[in-house]
Amino acid sequence: xxxxxxxxxxxxxxxxxxxxxxxxxxxIKLLIKSKPNIxxxxxxxCEEILDLQDKHSIEIIQKDFHLNDIEYPMIIIAATNxxxxxxxxxxxxxxxxxxxxxxxQPSLCTFTMGSIVERGSLVVSISxxxxxxxxxxxxxxxxxxxxxxxxxDLVDLAGDLRAKVKKAIKMSNKRRIFWEKFFDVExxxxxxxxxxxxxxxxxxxxxxxxxxxxxxxxxxxxPGERDxxxxxALHLMQKCDVCIYDNLVSDEVIExxxxxxxxxxxxxxxxxHTFSQEKINDLIVKYAKQGxxxxxxxxxxxxxxxxxxxxxxxxxxxxxxxxxxxxxxAANGVSAYAGIPLTHRDYAQSCLFxxxxxxxxxxDFDWPKLITKKQTLVIYMGLLSLPDFIKALxxxxxxxxxxxxVIESGTTHAQRxxxxxxxxxxxxxxxxxxxxxALVIIGEVVKLREQLKWFK
Numbered sequence: 001x002x003x004x005x006x007x008x009x010x011x012x013x014x015x016x017x018x019x020x021x022x023x024x025x026x027x028i029k030l031l032i033k034s035k036p037n038i039x040x041x042x043x044x045x046c047e048e049i050l051d052l053q054d055k056h057s058i059e060i061i062q063k064d065f066h067l068n069d070i071e072y073p074m075i076i077i078a079a080t081n082x083x084x085x086x087x088x089x090x091x092x093x094x095x096x097x098x099x100x101x102x103x104x105q106p107s108l109c110t111f112t113m114g115s116i117v118e119r120g121s122l123v124v125s126i127s128x129x130x131x132x133x134x135x136x137x138x139x140x141x142x143x144x145x146x147x148x149x150x151x152x153d154l155v156d157l158a159g160d161l162r163a164k165v166k167k168a169i170k171m172s173n174k175r176r177i178f179w180e181k182f183f184d185v186e187x188x189x190x191x192x193x194x195x196x197x198x199x200x201x202x203x204x205x206x207x208x209x210x211x212x213x214x215x216x217x218x219x220x221x222x223p224g225e226r227d228x229x230x231x232x233a234l235h236l237m238q239k240c241d242v243c244i245y246d247n248l249v250s251d252e253v254i255e256x257x258x259x260x261x262x263x264x265x266x267x268x269x270x271x272x273h274t275f276s277q278e279k280i281n282d283l284i285v286k287y288a289k290q291g292x293x294x295x296x297x298x299x300x301x302x303x304x305x306x307x308x309x310x311x312x313x314x315x316x317x318x319x320x321x322x323x324x325x326x327x328x329x330a331a332n333g334v335s336a337y338a339g340i341p342l343t344h345r346d347y348a349q350s351c352l353f354x355x356x357x358x359x360x361x362x363x364d365f366d367w368p369k370l371i372t373k374k375q376t377l378v379i380y381m382g383l384l385s386l387p388d389f390i391k392a393l394x395x396x397x398x399x400x401x402x403x404x405x406v407i408e409s410g411t412t413h414a415q416r417x418x419x420x421x422x423x424x425x426x427x428x429x430x431x432x433x434x435x436x437x438a439l440v441i442i443g444e445v446v447k448l449r450e451q452l453k454w455f456k
Contacts, residue, residue: 002129003111003112003127003129005114005125005127006111007123007125008074008075009034010031010034010035010036010074010075011034011035011036012035012036012037013036013037013073013074014036014037014039014071014072014073014074015031015036015037015038015039015073015074015075015076015077016039016041016069016070016071016073016075016076016077017031017038017039017040017041017076017077017079018040018041018042018065018069018076018077018078018079018080018085018089019040019042019077019078019079019080019081019103020040020042020043020044020045020046020049020062021042021046021079021080021081022046022048023079023081023103023104024040024042024046024049024077024079024080025046025048025049025052027077027079027103027113028040028049028052028058029052030113030116031077032052032056032058033118036074037057037059038056038057038058038059039058039059039061039073040058040059040060040061041061041063041065041069042061042062042065042080043062043063043064043065044062045060045062065080065085065089067088067089067092070089070092070093070096070098072096072098073098074098074099075098075099075100075101075111076089076093076098076099076100076101077100077101077103078090078100078101078102078103078108079103083105086102086105086108087102087108089102090102090105090108090109090110093110094110099111101113106129106130112127112129112130113125114126114127114136115127115133115136115137115139115140116140117140117143117144117147119147119149119151119152119155120151120152120153120155120156121152121155121156121159122147122151122152122155124143124147126139126140126143154183158179158182158183161202164206165178165179165206168206168209169206169209171291173241173291173292174209174291176241177209177291177293178205178206178209180239181205182201182202182205213288213289213291213320213321214241214287214288214289214290214291214292214293214294214320215288215293215294215320215321215322215323216284216288216293216294216295216296216315216320216321216322216323217236217239217240217293217294217295217296217322217323217325218296218298218302218308218311218312218322218323218324218325219233219236219237219295219296219297219298219302219324219325219327220233220298220299220300220301220302220306220325220326220327220328220329221233221245221248221249221250221253221297221298221299221300221327222253222299222300222327222328222333222411223299223300223328223329223330223332223333223334223337223410223411224250224252224253224299224333224409224410224411224412224437225250225252225333225337225411225412226250226252226253226255226256228328228333228411229253229256229327230325230326230327230328232325233325233327234256236295236323236325237256237257237258237295237297238256238257238258239258239293240257240258240261240293240294240295241261241262241287241292241293241294242261242262242264242287242292242293242294242295243257243258243261243262243263243264243294243295243297244264244266244280244283244284244294244295244296244297245257245263245264245265245266245295245297245298246266246267246297246298246299247265247267247299248298248299248300248437249297249298249299250299250412252412253297254297257295257297261295264283266280266283277307277310280311281310281311281314284296284311284314284315285314285315285318285320288315288318288320289318289320296311298327299327299330299437300327300328300329300330300333300380301326301327301328301329302324302325302326302327303324303326304329304330304331304353304380305353305355305357305380305381308324312324329353330380330410330437330439331351331353331378331380331439333410333411334407334410334411334439335378335407335410335439335441337407337410337411337415337455338405338407338410338415338417338441338449338453338455339448339449339451339452339453339454339455340405340441340445340446340448340449340452341445341448341452342376342378342441342445343376343445344445344448347374347376347443347444347445347447347448348374348375348376348443348444348445349374349375350372350374350375350376351375351376351377351378352370352375352376352377352378353378353380354370354377354378354379354380354382355379355380355381355382356379356380356381356382356383356384356385356386356389356440357380357381357385363385363388363389363392365392367392367393367395367396368396368397370393370396370398371393371396371397371398374444375443376441376442376443376444376445377440377441377442377443378439378440378441378442379439379440379441379442380439381436381437382438382439382440383406383429383434383435383436383438383440386406386425386426386429386440387426389440390404390422390425390426393422393442394422398422399422400421400422400423401421401422401423402421402422402442402443402444403419403420403421403442403443403444403445403446403447404419404420404421404422404425404440404441404442404446405417405418405419405420405440405441405446405449406418406425406428406429406434406438406439406440406441407438407439407441408434408435408436408437408438409437409438410437410439411455415455416432416434417449417453418432418434419446419449419450422442
């Protein structure tokens with residue numbers, strides 16, 4: 001982030017605009033909405049600025065601008081077509097420590113003005129720090145279509161009700177939950193036209209907030225790439241009060257969680273558990289009983305080797321509301337990004353998902369069933385146990401030439417794919433220093449990697 005976005009209160013504050021042409025007019029027209037005391041200095045003025053003077057309290061000074069005209073306004077806008085003068089204005093503003101904006105010259109600015117979408121008190125500002133103005137304009141047009149005009153009235157209504165809600169609901173997190181529920185309504189426009197209906201809804205919702213029980217979101221974070229999150233997952237990530245997340249959730253995904261949520265790292269690396277599963281269950285219940293929205297964020301899909309079933313069993317025993325949001329599992333996402341289809345008409349008609357991480361540390365399968373022809377094996381958390389898997393499969397009849405792939409950090413830009421066979425894959429993994437998280441794929445489908453690989 002090149003510039004930090006700040007909304008400035010300039011109401012009744014002095015603002016100096018230098019310039020009298022069309023560019024200055026557009027800036028003044030925008031500034032007027034925030035009701036500052038505007039002074040405009042220029043040798044001549046376009047008719048549009050003169051019209052604004054008649055309608056608003058704008059002080060117009062018609063003369064050649066001099067640096068002495070910069071007294072101590074709150075901000076300075078330089079909107080002249082004289083580059084040399086603009087540079088002098090910028091230097092003088094910096095010297096006097098006054099924020100200065102030189103239109104279309106970012107290098108001379110100490111602040112820039114974003115492209116604005118405005119619905120009364122609701123304001124969205126978009127900036128690319130001057131790098132991509134056409135893209136910013138395109139985004140603004142899209143946001144203009146997304147935000148209806150009646151949101152202005154909705155925001156004003158919320159302002160009128162704010163004091164009443166604060167008095168009735170003492171806990172700040174419960175107030176936030178109230179407002180989320182209040183705004184999460186269908187056909188808001190029709191509610192605004194029927195004040196009685198809206199008031200009735202408001203009062204009923206206020207009464208219901210006496211129940212102090214929270215809720216839990218068990219969300220699959222996908223295999224790593226944040227673009228693979230579901231829309232539902234992202235929505236709940238933005239609503240939570242507390243986020244309890246595992247080691248397999250990527251930093252990219254963590255960044256999308258609501259900024260002021262309490263973040264609790266639950267670990268869950270093999271043999272390096274920050275919390276036991278029982279402790280995690282207790283934490284989830286504890287925060288939910290405090291009336292909080294708890295996000296349990298798990299890599300991949302919570303119901304595929306994610307112990308999601310154990311966690312919701314605990315929630316049900318405590319009668320806590322929850323919802324489960326599936327995620328793209330590692331098998332689906334990582335294999336796709338590695339260019340290895342798990343099934344293929346010529347190579348595999350079935351696929352088995354296995355885990356290399358066991359409660360007692362011992363690997364115990366019905367090995368002959370794993371050596372079925374035209375079958376793909378996908379091993380989750382199998383990096384450390386890979387030598388044992390290979391040994392057991394070969395001992396039970398698997399061919400040493402059976403292709404194997406090991407994918408590290410699949411779907412992310414750190415992805416690495418090592419391809420070998422049952423005879424050499426272990427040494428290849430050691431030489432390449434492959435680290436967790438890694439997924440193992442065993443089967444003839446691995447042959448297609450060279451032909452189908454696409455992600456770089």
